[in-house]
Amino acid sequence: MTAEPLSARPQALTDLMGDVGLDERGTSLWQGAFQRLRRNPSAIIGALIVLAFVLVAVFAPLIAPYEPAKSQWIDQVTPSTVPGHSAEHLLGLDPLGSDLFTQLVYGARQSLIIGIVSTAFGLAGGVILGTLAGGLGGWVDTLVMRLVDILLSIPSLLLAVSIAAMLGQRPSAIMIAIGAAQVPIFARLLRGSMLAQRNQDYVLASFSLGLRRRTIVMSHVLPNSLGPVIVQATLTLATAIIEVAALSYLGLGAPDPAVAEWGRMLVKAQDRLQSDPHLTLLPGICIAVTALGFTLLGESLREALDPKSRR
């Protein structure tokens, strides 16, 4: 056999060279992308915002000074004024007599849950449909893609509103509604990405090795096609958080009015826009900043995963 230099190397040389990284691991596409992300300032800003949001959501009970949504100070609220900042209440009260800061903190939790669950739902549905279409091709492809076209022709918010209205006032309704509206987007994205991969040489090479179609689709084509879909999922989280707010603003949110939720906080405060603008401004800023964080992270992820932008 050719080349077996390693064992033949003199001991003195080996000592000089030190341990030639035998435990060195391969860096995958994702590891490389992570390294590029760390050097991108907007990725770091996005990641910090997302991290802060997640921490607040997870540790809400530790951060918030009071129990959420107990209208225990309702007697301090008059039709014309809401108490502002005080020693007991950092941001004052909301129109229903709850601590505003507590409501905002628990609102993060609600947004995170709905955002993640609905995106996961949309992602799962989209990946299944997209893999069917892109992996099997033929009439399955045609059928799935026409279905996706029909769904895409309906504006996503309208679709979500209709689904939420159809499912009625259930806590899960809003998540299913928002997720379902994302399914066609994910499906079309994945299918396109898989079609591009299917003509690659390594797919032909896999066929030449007699691998089963299922194996080729699942372990070769799919992992190579997921990049854009993951990026889209990060961006969708931002959209989902905005849509949650929109749906609960429209009164299609969680049925329990006591559950703290940024969108509903906007509704409750809108008739006090003139007298107490901070009641709408603060939840609005929360929504915007969180969405911005996910968008920044998603965009940088797309850049990091794009082979063409690599240096």
Added chain:
Amino acid sequence: MSETVTLEPGGRRGRRATREPVDRHQALLEVKNLNVTFQRRGGRATRAVDGVSFSVKPGEVVGIVGESGSGKSVTSLAVMGLLPSRGVQVSGEALYRGRNLLTMGNQELSSLRGRDLAMVFQDPMSSLNPVIPVGLQVTEVLRRHEDLTRQQARDEAEDLLRRCGIPDPRRRLGEYPHQLSGGMRQRALIAIALACKPALLICDEPTTALDVTIQAQVLELLKELVSELGTAMVMITHDLGVVAGLCDFVNVMYAGRVVESADRRELFAHPRHRYTHGLLNSIPRLDSPRGEALRPIPGTPRDTIAWSKACAFAPRCQFADDDCVVDDLELAPLGAAGHRVRCVHPAPEEDK
């Protein structure tokens, strides 16, 4: 598949017991009158491969030589059943141990591919999956065709990489294709193709994407492995140097047809077709005087005529005359045994 893999006491995998006994004289692969036509909807049909026939005996290395577009790659893809199903018409026969690969069901063909027939592609970068570690791509084939546990497959893969001249194979198994050099990747691809010890290996220009020193190493490796395993090989190339060093028998293709086929020695000693002649003449020689101009074949492969009307090489041939306008020129025996030429004015049998 009712194949049984025997395990020897030492845990080493026994050689496949049920593989049909090798008859040295019966052809392993026999391609008869292979035609491949590409047609897009509403477009004109293009005949890429036109009545190609050749055969490969067990352990033999057969070369297919030709310029880009002469149909050599399409021939190999057709034999492997890898051409897209839409817009392509394949006719003729490709008999592997008497079974026609072209009419075989997908299941059956897929269980032959990788185990009995394997292929090495031209570009080692794009032929490996970039997001999966190399090791997984080797073990995957082993586990598809042979009944191995994960650990057995891993050991076998490590052994394969070592035999293919990849130093420190254990570490390489965990690495991704972009961490390997071009030559290393091609070695890995060869390891994958030879993983199940196929009876026939088709190499589609395996060295074109590599630099010259690596080319020589990879060819040497192929030569060694093939003779060690007794694998027959079809070597597709445009490089006559590769043919001279490796092949037992050579088919020269031009515009979709075989124009000359002969034993390697015979072909290099007495090239009879004007195209082969021109190819050999165009190779720069070390002993030629300094400053001497290269002698290319004039024109490009696009300057061609349909074989059904005349000799397709005639537009570029300095010996062409009115006699060359013959429909469906025959590939006729000429000179030494087994030497066949498709030419009206073959070169005289001079000694080169």
